[in-house]
Amino acid sequence: MTQPIFLIGARGCGKTTIGQALTRACHFQFVDTDQVLQQRSGLSVADIVAAEGWQGFRARETETLMSVTAPGTVIATGGGIILAPVNREFMRQSGVVIYLNAPVPVLAGRLEAFPEADQRPTLTGKPISEEVADVLAQRDALYRETAHYVVDASTAPERVVTQILDVLHLATVS
Numbered sequence: 001m002t003q004p005i006f007l008i009g010a011r012g013c014g015k016t017t018i019g020q021a022l023t024r025a026c027h028f029q030f031v032d033t034d035q036v037l038q039q040r041s042g043l044s045v046a047d048i049v050a051a052e053g054w055q056g057f058r059a060r061e062t063e064t065l066m067s068v069t070a071p072g073t074v075i076a077t078g079g080g081i082i083l084a085p086v087n088r089e090f091m092r093q094s095g096v097v098i099y100l101n102a103p104v105p106v107l108a109g110r111l112e113a114f115p116e117a118d119q120r121p122t123l124t125g126k127p128i129s130e131e132v133a134d135v136l137a138q139r140d141a142l143y144r145e146t147a148h149y150v151v152d153a154s155t156a157p158e159r160v161v162t163q164i165l166d167v168l169h170l171a172t173v174s
C-alpha cells in the first residue's frame with residue numbers, strides 16, 4: 001500500500017508524535033502540515049494568526065495540505081484541518097484517514113505539559129481544559145465523518161502505532 005496516510009485529531013492527540021513513529025515502522029516519508037507551513041512562510045502559527053487572522057492561516061493550511069500530499073507519505077495535519085469541507089473531501093479521496101481519538105483530560109494534560117504556544121495560539125481565549133472540551137465538542141463529529149478509521153490515541157505511542165498498522169494491515173519491519 002502506498003496511499004498517503006492522513007492523521008487527524010485534536011491538538012495534543014499525537015498526530016506529529018505518532019506520525020513520526022509510524023513513518024519509521026512502515027518506511028513512509030513523514031510530513032507535517034504545521035511544520036511545512038511554518039518553514040515555508042518563515043512565520044509561526046501565532047505570527048500568522050496575529051497578522052492575517054485564523055482565516056489567513058486556514059487558507060495557507062489548505063494550500064499546504066494539497067502540496068505535500070504524495071504516495072508513500074504519512075501526513076500529520078493541524079487540529080483544525082477538518083474545518084474546511086474541501087480539506088475533508090480531499091483527504092478522504094486521496095488516501096487513508098485515521099482519527100487519533102483521546103478524551104479531554106488526556107489532551108488537556110499533554111497540552112498543559114507542552115503548550116508550544118507559538119504553534120498553538122488560543123482558539124477561544126479560555127483556559128486549556130475548557131478550550132479542549134469546547135473545541136472537541138465542536139469538531140468530534142467532523143473528525144469521525146472524515147476518518148476511515150478511529151484509533152485510541154490515549155495509550156503509549158508504540159500501541160497507537162500498532163493499532164494503526166493493524167487497521168492498515170501493514171507489517172512492522174524493524
Ligand SMILES: Nc1ncnc2c1ncn2[C@@H]1O[C@H](COP(=O)(O)OP(=O)(O)OP(=O)(O)O)[C@@H](O)[C@H]1O
Pocket residue numbers: 009010011012013014015016017018034076077078079110111114119120153154155156157160
Ligand atoms: N500516545 C502518547 N502518549 C503520551 N504522550 C503523547 C502521546 N502522543 C503525543 N504525546 C505528547 O503530547 C504532546 C502533543 O503531541 P503532538 O505534538 O504530537 O500532538 P499533535 O496532535 O501533533 O498536536 P497539534 O494539533 O497541536 O499539532 C507532545 O508533548 C507529545 O510528546
Ligand SMILES: O=C(O)C1=C[C@@H](O)[C@@H](O)[C@H](O)C1
Pocket residue numbers: 010011034045077078079080081119120121123
Ligand atoms: O486545532 C487547531 O485549530 C490548530 C491546531 C494546530 O495543529 C495548528 O494547526 C493551529 O494551532 C490550529
Ligand SMILES: [Mg+2]
Pocket residue numbers: 015016017032034076077078
Ligand atoms: Mg502536530
